[in-house]
Amino acid sequence: MKSTLLAGAAVLLAALPLAAAAGTVTVVTSFPKELTQAYKTAFEKANPTIKLEILNKNTVQGIAYVRELPVGQRPEVFWASAPDAFEVLAGLSLLEPVGDLANKAAPQKVGNYPINNPQGLYLGQALAGYGLMWNTRYLQANKVPVPREWADLTKAAYFGHVAMSSPSRSGTTHLTVETLLQGEGWEKGWRQLLEIAGNSAAVTERSFGVPDGVNNGQFGVGLVIDFFGLAGKYSGFPVEFHYPSVTAVVPANIGLVAGAKNPAEAKKFIAFSVSQEGQQLLLDPKISRLPILPPEQLGGKVPAGYPNAFEIAKRAKVHFDSDLSEARYNVVSALFDQAITFRLKELQAATKAIHDAEAALAKKPNAQGAALVKQARDAAFSPVVGPQMAGDKNFLALFAANKKSADVNKQVTGLEDRWNAAAREQYAKARTLAEQAGALAR
Amino acid sequence: LTALGSVRPGAWLAAALVLAFLLLFLVAPVATVFVAAFADADGTPTLGHVAAFFSQGLMREAFWNSLWVASASAFFASLIAVPLAYLTVRFRFRGALAIQTLGVLPLVMPPFVGAVALQLVFGRSGTVNLLLNEWLGFTVPVMEGLAGVVFVESIHYFPFVLLNLTVALRNIDGAMEEAAQNLGCRGFRLFRRVVFPLALPGFVAGASLVFVKVFDDLGTPLVMGQTNLLAPQAYLRITRVGLEDPLGYVTSVILVLFSVLAMALAARTLKGRDFATLQKGGAGLAKRRLTPWQSVLAYGWIALVLVVTLAPHAGVLLLSFASVWSFSPLPDGYTLAHYETVFRDSAGTIRNTLLYCGIAAGLDVAIGAAIAYLMLRTNLPGRRALDGLATAALAVPGIVLAIGYLRVFQGVTIPGTDTLLTSTWLLIAIAYAVRRLPYALRSCVAALQQLHVSLEEAAESLGATKARTVRRIVLPLMAGGLLAGFVTSFITAAVELSATILLVSADSQAPMSYGIYLYLQSVAGRGPGAALGVLAIAVVAVGTWISHVVVERTQRR
DSSP: OHHHHHHHHHHHHHHSOSSOOTTEEEEEEOSOHHHHHHHHHHHHHHOTTOEEEEEEOOHHHHHHHHHHSOTTSBOSEEEESOHHHHHHHHHTTOEEOOGGGSOTTSOSEETTEESSOTTSSOEEEEEEOEEEEEEHHHHHHTTOOOOOSGGGGGSGGGTTTEEEEOTTTOHHHHHHHHHHHHHHOHHHHHHHHHHHHHTEEEEESSTTHHHHHHHHTSOSEEEEEHHHHHHHHHTTOSEEEEOOSSOOOEEEEEEEETTBSOHHHHHHHHHHHHSHHHHHGGGSTTTOOBOSSOGGGTTTOOOTTOOOHHHHHHHOSOOOOHHHHHHTHHHHHHHHHHHTGGGHHHHHHHHHHHHHHHHHHHHSOOHHHHHHHHHHHHHHHSOSSOHHHHHOHHHHHHHHSOTTSHHHHHHHHHHHHHHHHHHHHHHHHHHHHHHHHHHHTO | OOHHHHOOHHHHHHHHHHHHHHIIIIIHHHHHHHHHHHBOTTSOBOSHHHHHHHTOHHHHHHHHHHHHHHHHHHHHHHHHHHHHHHHHHHBOOTTHHHHHHHHHGGGGSOHHHHHHHHHHHHSTTSHHHHHHHHHTSOOOOTTSHHHHHHHHHHHHHHHHHHHHHHHHHHHSOHHHHHHHHHTTOOHHHHIIIIIHHHTHHHHHHHHHHHHHHHHHOOHHHHHTTOOOSHHHHHHHHHHHHOTTOHHHHHHHHHHHHHHHHHHHHHHHHHTTOOOOBSSOOSTTSOOBOOOHHHHHHHHHHHHHHHHHHHHHHHHHHHHHHBSOOOSSSSOSOBOSHHHHHHHHHOHHHHHHHHHHHHHHHHHHHHHHHHHHHHHHHOOOTTHHHHHHHHHHGGGSOHHHHHHHHHHHTTTOBOTTSOOBGGGSSHHHHHHHHHHHHHHHHHHHHHHHHTBOHHHHHHHHHTTOOHHHHIIIIIHHHHHHHHHHHHHHHHHHHHTOOHHHHHHOOSGGGOOHHHHHHHHHTSTTOHHHHHHHHHHHHHHHHHHHHHHHHHHHHHHHO
16 A cells, blocks of 8 residues: 555656746735735736745845845845835845836836835835724724824823834835834824833734734724725625824835846836736735826726825825935834833733822822823833934844844843733833822722 | 564664655754754854743743643543544434534634634624624623633533544443443443543543644634734744844744653653553443433533524634625625635645655654554564654654754755755645654554453464564554544645745645735635635545544454
8 A cells, every 4th residue: 555655646746746837937925815816817917928936934034034045046126114124135135126117107206205116126006005904893992093094092091092013024014114113203102102002902913914904903003004995895804994184105115136047027017017008906805006197197996085195195294214214123023022022911901000090080080190191101102112212223223133143132032021021010110100190089 | 682683674764764764854844943042143052042931931831831721622622522432422412414414614714714614603792792792781791811722722622532532432442441341330430430441542632732732823823813822932032133033943843842841741651551452342232221211411412502603603604705804793695606716726835735744654653563563562662762753753843844844854955956845835734744643653553452452462363474473463443543543644734834934935836824824824815725625624524434434444454
């Protein structure tokens, strides 16, 4: 019996190709399956001789994947949301110029952000803003008001109804957090983030966990990149999406990897992705991304009420600075995880105590109680890293240094441990203060 | 010791092949990870990374949380599985076949899909809580916090105990039980004093598997938003800071070490006891009848367990037909569109799963049977080490093994071509084989442990050669265990995700688990993901049922 099994296995092995054949274009991307499948189908139909292979990796893993492959074995195309990722690839000389493939009909800039990389190393392929999505049934059932601005989510009415992801987990969440920090400033931005996080039911591991949870009604409101909310809405879920005034419109990009097997075919795909035909695919309800072409150039295919990225960019308050974002990337991610993701339970408890105390004081005002609540708020919602430190070059350099070195590693992990401990201490203190304040109002 | 002289060349050869496989595909990759955990930037050895790990309060907390969740899950999984196994094997009981097959169903679902589905049923806005809130005005937070993780893990992994215990119970000599009954031993006392102790190898094998699996599990805590456990911390560090992050490797090393420790402890509790019985049980034994009130209790318990166990499957099934399902006890409408999408775009994943898992499970049974035989029937030096080495694979998180592969085989091409080994699917199948080898091995060992050596001695004294004895006596009598090993290996490989994520180098190589994961990564993809999940469950359930029928038939022979 064993020999027949082995023979069967051998036949199967011989019959199946072990790896992608020549003439294929491999695309490393963090984009969801609906989007990649639509492009694969349309592109292969237009170019029957070329086969498109998709490889789904999150942005950080994608960079590591490309970097570790030898020349001649690399995938052809890198396609992802975060502009920072392309800066990293460019810094490693892993990108070939593709400036001549750009669609001439596309505007130069969205807001004041260039759509295509000025050095021609990568092209904008779609546009994205950040905002709030909510489940209308959930809000109605729980009698929660519809939010318009980030600041709304700090209110007591939203306690336990909000969801967000972590910047260390997803490029898009990082962009959202960075947008908020750039729009409100370090101190106020973090304060707001902490207040919103205190109201959160969960910090999801996957960025996709947020829209998914809002779509199916686990969460009421989520902080998301626009196409997550729009795709849910246009796919028929009872959800709505809104751009708050603190938002930024940033292109998602596509680039040609240096040292790939089939650059000529890959260029055809890149050109296709920014062509009118390629841009129209973005309007599919299940994809719902914003094209880099203005609506009048999309052949009348834009559905009524579809957001116009260029209009949003005009009224957006934040002019996204990707250099600043890249410089403090690791600090923002690490701080968020230590103070919020890993200490969420304590932060939630402190926030609940503060909301309770404030409700009690509203009914029965008490000066001493009000002072205590203010102290509690300061304890719970001040970032453990101040603005001076966050701007300090040496401090930032530490986080970019080689972590393989035990000394550097010890310093970084020591810092992270202190943040973690400080956050826990502050939340406990805030909770005690708030409970004292509540007792005074009783 | 006359040992060395009596070890036959065939045994040496088998041992050498097994050892070569394990060294290349388990030891070398894990060693690179260990080196990374203990190397300074310039390559000199250092303990600095380890010190940094233990100085972090978060990491200490994660460690205790992991220990608690794993222990509690093993306990609750046993609570579910032991009555099911005992009732179905030892009593006249309608629907035993259904329970055996249904009991395996949780395993065929990737843990992260199970968690997603359980959210739909038991989550904050799941069916149960929405109805409770509407009728009674309160909700039950079963899916919250670490207790929620224990809930999901117990439901997901109890089949490990069930499968192993069932095989062990079947193999008990019926005479033992009859003797006990003749002496007046009845009911719970009979179970506690005679049956359960004789089946202990199967139970310990299953329960320790549950402990280690939960200790290493990544998908479930992540989907449920619980980060303060060891496996998520290792994963979050490696994917946040990048592959250079030594703390991720230190966490991996600690995960590996503690899982090995748990397995070693389990092995120790069995050491020095004799579980062999002369006859195989099963067919010869008269199944007992339940008294009426025992029946009520038994059916009640089984019904309760089945309802909870099948909740994720029901959730996934509904989701696969749902047009929109949001904040309501049941979907708004039903459609077949998701299945259309899956058959149009993802049919290849089904073929890939069958191929990779078939290869992996075949390898596992061959290697597992070889090791079991070498360990229990020869005096080969270092045979225990071989067992320990293969079992240690269990303690290696998939993500660690995959990183190890990518490092060890970096730039290696398939001989005669310029195709990179790491860009083929061969490594995926091998990773499955290595990761699931311990399951097949446990089944093989348990099967052989219960086979008294006097049967082989009888064959040999009648003139059969060693090879003939193995072929005609040992393997047929082990068949049930081998098949159980193949099935466990196959179906758990079919839901493996953590190594797959890193080793897939093109979507066309994706097996079903990865296909489901991809679909679940998109806003409108839950439906197709669930549809593919239903197909995966169907494929594996059919396989399990066939194997069950085969086991029954071999037993009757």
